[in-house]
Amino acid sequence: MLEASGKYVLPITFHSFNEKILEQLKILNCAIFPIKYPDKVYRDCLIFSDLTQGAFCNDVLVGAIAVRLERQPGGKVQLYIITLGVLAAYRxxxxxxxxxxxxxxxAVEDPNIEEAVLHVQTNNEEAIRFYGKFGFEVSQTIPGYYKKNRLDPPDAHILTKALQNSS
Incomplete structure (x- = not known):
């Protein structure tokens, strides 16, 4: 589909997750990420299915964001972005x-969710730039975070974005 600006826009539809789409998410993530996520991670996504979204082009899952909510000390809730990925041909x-x-x-519609957080490999400059455009900042670096996944480098940045005004 061509926009007035002359830029091509893919005909994408978005859907929340259910059991059927969850299997497609597993396949998508295996194709995109070097980490194999355990089934529990995917089951957790179903709990927050309104925040976990799939992007479909002609009924094919081409991208997805998988999240969960995590209660923090003091009652604060954070949105943890487990994965956000798009198949290479659709980037x-x-x-x-x-x-x-x-x-x-x-997430902003829920006043209990105060921030969004994710981990990213320290050498993944493309992802760091991408999230930076949305106001995410490096809040911490964890040496060896990906060591068990045998990634090189094994270090991760924690990227954080405030979602609510702390008034």
């Missing part, structure tokens, strides 16, 4: 941006 069409924006918009 640079705004699919990841739209997935992240939709999830953040929904």
């Amino acid at each position: 640079n069409y705004g699919v990841g941006t739209r997935l992240l924006e939709r999830t953040l918009r929904k």
